[in-house]
Amino acid sequence: LYQFRPDSRQLVIEEDVQTITLYVQRLYGFRSNRSSISYKTWPGTAQPDRDFTSVADGQLLFDSRQTSSAIRLSILDDSLTEPDEDFYVNLTSVRVLSASLPSIEAQPRIVSQNSVAKVTIRANDVVSGFLSIGPAIIRVSEDSQEGAPQQKLALRVRRSLGLTGVVSAKIRAYAGLKTPEVDAAQFHREHNGTWALEGEDFELETQTVMLLEGQNEVEVSVLILNDQEPEGQEAFFIYLRQAEGGAQIVSVPDELGFTSFAKIIILGENLTVITGLNNKDFFCPIDI
Structure with missing residues (x-):
C-alpha cells in the first residue's frame, strides 16, 4: 500500500521557499520489489508554471526494502500581490518493476483517501494590503x-x-x-x-x-x-x-x-398590531 505520509498531506509554505518536498510511504507488502509510483500536479487557485512548476507524468521510484520516497517540486516566486493560493499533487498509479507477484489478484495499490496532497502558498507579496x-x-x-x-x-x-x-x-x-x-x-x-x-x-x-x-x-x-x-x-x-x-x-x-x-x-418595528377585531369583522357575505 502506498500513500502520502501524514505530514505531507497538508503543506503550507511561503512563496519564496523555491522547493518543497512531499513524502510517500510504502506501508507493507511487496517491499522486496522495485516499484514506480506515477503522480501529477493539479491546479487549484495557484496557476501552473506561474506559481509552481507543473508535472504531468511524474515517476517516483521505490527500491527493494525502501519504505519512503520523496517528491520534490519547484515553487515560483513573483512580485504580484496575491492572496493565499493552493494546488494539489495526486498519486495516480503504481506498478512493480522487478520480481514476480504471488498471484494476479495480489497487486500493489494506492490508498485512495491518502492519495492527494494539498499545498497552500501563503501570500507574501502583499504590501498594500x-x-x-x-x-x-x-x-x-x-x-x-x-x-x-x-x-x-x-x-x-x-x-x-x-x-x-x-x-x-x-x-x-x-x-x-x-x-x-x-x-x-x-x-x-x-x-x-x-x-x-x-x-x-x-x-x-x-x-x-x-x-x-x-x-x-x-x-x-x-x-x-x-x-x-x-x-x-x-x-x-x-x-x-x-x-x-x-x-x-x-x-x-x-x-x-x-x-x-x-x-x-x-x-420592522413600525408595524402596528390591530386589536379589538372579532370574526364578524372579517365576514364577507356571498350571493348564492
Missing part, C-alpha cells in the same frame, strides 16, 4: 422620533497584511436587483426575505474610500431612512469592488470576521 468591510451583520431599527435626524449607520473598511501606499475601493449597495458588476448569488445565499429599497429605506452616503500610507481603517456612512410606512424586516448589502493602488479585496473573512460585504437588517 487586503480590504474588508464590516461588521459582517448589523441590525438596526428604522424608527426614529418625529423631527429627529435620520439614523446614520457607520461601517468600517479595514486594510490588513500590508499598509504600503495609497489604496482605494468603490462602495456599492445591493438590494435584490441583479447587476453584471457583482456575483449576486452570494447575496441571495445570505438572504431570501424582503429587500430594502435604496432611496426609500436607505441611502449610501459613501461611494469611494481611500486609505493613505500607513492607514488601516476608514469609515463608510449609510443613512437609514424612516418612511413611516408599516413594514416588516428588510435587508440589503454593502460591498467592496474595484480595489486600486495594489490592494486586494478579501475572499475569506479576516481575523475580525470582516469580509467583502456587510449585511444590514432593518428591523
Whole structure:
C-alpha cells in the first residue's frame, strides 16, 4: 500500500521557499520489489508554471526494502500581490518493476483517501494590503422620533497584511436587483426575505474610500431612512469592488470576521398590531 505520509498531506509554505518536498510511504507488502509510483500536479487557485512548476507524468521510484520516497517540486516566486493560493499533487498509479507477484489478484495499490496532497502558498507579496468591510451583520431599527435626524449607520473598511501606499475601493449597495458588476448569488445565499429599497429605506452616503500610507481603517456612512410606512424586516448589502493602488479585496473573512460585504437588517418595528377585531369583522357575505 502506498500513500502520502501524514505530514505531507497538508503543506503550507511561503512563496519564496523555491522547493518543497512531499513524502510517500510504502506501508507493507511487496517491499522486496522495485516499484514506480506515477503522480501529477493539479491546479487549484495557484496557476501552473506561474506559481509552481507543473508535472504531468511524474515517476517516483521505490527500491527493494525502501519504505519512503520523496517528491520534490519547484515553487515560483513573483512580485504580484496575491492572496493565499493552493494546488494539489495526486498519486495516480503504481506498478512493480522487478520480481514476480504471488498471484494476479495480489497487486500493489494506492490508498485512495491518502492519495492527494494539498499545498497552500501563503501570500507574501502583499504590501498594500487586503480590504474588508464590516461588521459582517448589523441590525438596526428604522424608527426614529418625529423631527429627529435620520439614523446614520457607520461601517468600517479595514486594510490588513500590508499598509504600503495609497489604496482605494468603490462602495456599492445591493438590494435584490441583479447587476453584471457583482456575483449576486452570494447575496441571495445570505438572504431570501424582503429587500430594502435604496432611496426609500436607505441611502449610501459613501461611494469611494481611500486609505493613505500607513492607514488601516476608514469609515463608510449609510443613512437609514424612516418612511413611516408599516413594514416588516428588510435587508440589503454593502460591498467592496474595484480595489486600486495594489490592494486586494478579501475572499475569506479576516481575523475580525470582516469580509467583502456587510449585511444590514432593518428591523420592522413600525408595524402596528390591530386589536379589538372579532370574526364578524372579517365576514364577507356571498350571493348564492
